[in-house]
Amino acid sequence: MSTEARAVHFPAADWDGGVHPYRVGHRKLGMWLFIVSDSLTFSALLMGYAYLRASNVWPTPFPFYPSIVFSSVMTFCLLSSSLTMVFGVSASSRGDKILARKWILATIFFGVAFIVLHLIEWNHLISEGVRPFSLPAHWVSTFTTTDGKLPSPLFGATFFTITGLHMFHVATGAIYLSVVAARVKKLKHEDIEISGLYWHFVDLVWMFVFPLIYILSVDVGGHLAK
Amino acid sequence: MSAHVEEEHFAGSNKLFTSIWVWLVLLTLVEIGLAYKPMALHLMLTILLGLSIIKAALIVAYFMHLKFERLSLILTIVPMLVVCICLLFVFFPDSFRSAGLRYEFKEQPPAAEEH
Numbered sequence: 507m508s509t510e511a512r513a514v515h516f517p518a519a520d521w522d523g524g525v526h527p528y529r530v531g532h533r534k535l536g537m538w539l540f541i542v543s544d545s546l547t548f549s550a551l552l553m554g555y556a557y558l559r560a561s562n563v564w565p566t567p568f569p570f571y572p573s574i575v576f577s578s579v580m581t582f583c584l585l586s587s588s589l590t591m592v593f594g595v596s597a598s599s600r601g602d603k604i605l606a607r608k609w610i611l612a613t614i615f616f617g618v619a620f621i622v623l624h625l626i627e628w629n630h631l632i633s634e635g636v637r638p639f640s641l642p643a644h645w646v647s648t649f650t651t652t653d654g655k656l657p658s659p660l661f662g663a664t665f666f667t668i669t670g671l672h673m674f675h676v677a678t679g680a681i682y683l684s685v686v687a688a689r690v691k692k693l694k695h696e697d698i699e700i701s702g703l704y705w706h707f708v709d710l711v712w713m714f715v716f717p718l719i720y721i722l723s724v725d726v727g728g729h730l731a732k
Numbered sequence: 733m734s735a736h737v738e739e740e741h742f743a744g745s746n747k748l749f750t751s752i753w754v755w756l757v758l759l760t761l762v763e764i765g766l767a768y769k770p771m772a773l774h775l776m777l778t779i780l781l782g783l784s785i786i787k788a789a790l791i792v793a794y795f796m797h798l799k800f801e802r803l804s805l806i807l808t809i810v811p812m813l814v815v816c817i818c819l820l821f822v823f824f825p826d827s828f829r830s831a832g833l834r835y836e837f838k839e840q841p842p843a844a845e846e847h
Contacts (some may be wrong), residue, residue, distance in 0.1 A: 511766045528805040537803070553820040560824065561831040574764065581760050589753040592795045596749070599742030699797070699823070713738050713787045717763050717780040724767040 514567060530696075534546050535702045538572055541707045544675075548711050552718060555664040562658035565641060565649040567722045567730055576627045577720045580620050580713065584676075588709040591683075595702040603690050610687045613705060617680040631665070638663045648729050660675030665719060673721065675708045743800040752794045759783050 520650030533624055546548065558564075568574055596607030640659050641649075649657035686701045725731075763783055766776060793799040798806055 528808070529802045530805060534807075538809055542809055545813055549817045549820060557823050560827040561787065561829075574767065578760070578764055584758065585753060585756050585760070588791065588795050589749060592749045593746055596742050596744070596746060605809055613785075628745055667798040695742075704797055709795075710788050710791045713791065714784050716760075716782055721767045721780060722773075722777065723764055726733070726768060 509520040514676050520570070534650050534696055534700050537703050541703065544707065545711075547700045548668075548671070548714070551664075552714060555668060555718070558658060558660050558664060563649065563651055563655045564723070565645050565648075565657040565661050567645055567661075567725050568720055568723050569611070569725050569728070569731065572628065572630050574720065574724060576623055576630075578714060580627075580683050581716050583616045583620040583623065584709045587613045587620070587621050588706050591705045595699050598690075598695050607687050607690045610683050610690070610698075610701075614680050614687065615682050617683070617705075621673060621676055621680070624669065624676075628666075628669075631662075636662045636665070637660065638666055644730065668715055668719060672708070672711055675711070678686050702703045743796070743798070744794060749794060752790050756787055756790060759787050 528540075555594060558573055560671075590609045590612040594613065595605045597603075597609060598606035634663060635645075639662065641661060682704060686698060690698065763780060766779060769776075798809075
């Protein structure tokens, strides 16, 4: 039996190259590679945040309302948007492009809701006096330790950078999905699946941002309210 | 034509996707509950990261459909990403070291400044 003939019969033929070594189109493979690179971008940002947090006194200022309530509802919006997106891709795979468009529009709705809620949440913090390189005066006095260590003024820098970049991804995703919804009948199923990959990635990133930025910075004792 | 149809097949039912969504919401509620449970920061961080990795795996496997892709694609994407992220941990010894180098006010904390 020739080498070529044997390669056809072995499952290991997955690694033998050929026309479609991954059995996905080049655009879908490109989106996966983009997602990998973007994952590293967010990983680096979160790692930078962890670095700063581990080497400084870090304020834990988020009250249950509005911060945790808002961020929890935002999480719910993103999770639901992923569900509607996967329903859309599923409908598209069955050839039902009209239904796929409806689900994609629902996804955009949840995405926009996320952005609106996030901007309101940003506004809460900005009006309280949080800036990229400084903390509100009452935060400084509240979170200075008993042995005189000041809280890091970089809280705002990490918060606005990480959540801002994520919000930018949600916004570009909403625009991307709007174009997909508008052209859904002309697009192939794989193109819709690719847009879904991007959207789920945005959801995935939030699964790390939400606990690391919000849950770990809850003002459990209500120190700021005192 | 049959090959074309096979390519467009999207595995997984809406019932399966809904059950994954329910799990994701439940795990999120657990995370929120943990925020108000007094425990050491390291323990909470470990649990939260564990839950996040489970949630990420569910999203990647089912919503992003990676579970149903060829093994060669999974092995190309996932291990490389995990190794690269783990390499970023190289910075932490420096972070812990610099924690001890911060200037400390020995007397009263400075008067709060208006910004």
